Amino acid sequence: MHIKNDPFEASALTTILVVSDMAKSKLFYVDVLGAKIFREYGGDSLVLEFLGNWILLVTPGGPTNDKPDTHFMAPVDNNSVSHSFTIRVKDCTRSYEILKQNGADFITPPIARGAETRCFFHDPDGHLFEISEYREQ
Secondary structure (H helix, E strand, C coil), rough: CCCCCCCCCCCCEEEEEECHHHHHHHHHHHHHHHEEEEEEECCCCCEEHHHHHHEEEECCCEEEECECCCCCCCCCCCCCCCCEECCCCCCCCHHHHHHHHHHEEEEECCEEEEEEEEEECCCCCCCCCEEEEEEEC
């Protein structure tokens, strides 16, 4: 679909994740996942480039004049998910082994579900990640 007068011309999408411990999250995203640091802002914000996407890690914060009733908070429960990432991989088992070796803590090993093999892990604050392999049948 083409939108006349596209409001997003030459734009990029950034995902914001609220984290409770910036140092711990920085280690996870850079050392475990291999994200690249683009920019840091005074210890409470970190811009990462990951798989061609932008992730902005921020610490919790209260309302501001441009969002007067909004609070940024880290997840409080690993078992309740409002946002997750899916990373399509070539070989789920291989990716699982590498990430596990790098320090990712998986919920289960890869499980085959028909043409898809997938498994899940959390970042230090409980944000959910899935790695998924799809094979043509």
